[in-house]
Amino acid sequence: MPLSAEEQDRYARHLALPEIGEQGQERLRGGSVLVVGAGGLGSPAALYLAAAGVGTLGIADADVVETSNLQRQLLHHTPDVGRRKVKSAVEKLRALNPHVNVRPHVERLSPANAERILADYHFVVDATDNFTAKFLIADTCHRVRKPYSHAGIRRFLGQTMTVHPGLTTCYRCVFDSPPEEPDGLRPQGPLGAVPGVIGAIQATEGIKYLLGIGTPLTNTLLVYEALEMTFRRVPVQRNPECPLCGECLR
């Protein structure tokens, strides 16, 4: 289906790029991305994915907006405190781009529902805020061979890597299992703009994947240290002893 006049206007900056053009925009429209977590990473990721015109955008989160979220979770505004994050997110995303089919998933990802929720999407953005969820996403995406963007934030540090399960380095190749005592009880940061940067990178990777352009951030952990303002690409190769994907190498 050709782009409407409004879409031609809306996506003019994409259409002007030889790497995208009208054909690319139609591909984006046919694509689907699930963002797990509507918080610090999920806000920029979902906003950029919606703005870009990804056809179907799933948002999964079971939490309610809290005042301390407003320091960095740009999908949510002051009047949203107390509301379900997914409801707040869906409203803003639909207002930003009514062409996007924004699908709410008001649930916490668990081993019981993860495969079902991920199934309908081409690409998954891990925008979660805890190790349990990150490892669950890595494990489930491996099982069903679903490409995903991993990310983790701590204080002034952001990390991200794209994974094509069964083909490229996975999360467990590097970080084999959740730490026993993650940082104690008091949250340490983060500086709000740090997940802002990383979430935008995750959206970029999702868009590149749907378009089939550029080089994916695979077999590489991008490490962003905001205090020194350094970005390092750390090569990380597939681990034959990886508890998750090592068998694919042997």
Added chain:
Amino acid sequence: MTLTVNGEKTELQDGATVAQLLKKVNTGASRIAVLVNNTVVKAEKWEAFALKDGDHVELLTFAGGG
């Protein structure tokens, strides 16, 4: 011996182990993953794993937030 640690040149006594390197750089608070020449070295091996001149070491923080 001279190693590269997180992209920076670092001096260490010959035959120093991963555990000794960690003590020197004092990564302290949080759990990390250690890669030597692109290969993960599991925590139980840190006391015994001897580093060599020219090794590339990456110390990667477990970051679970978002």
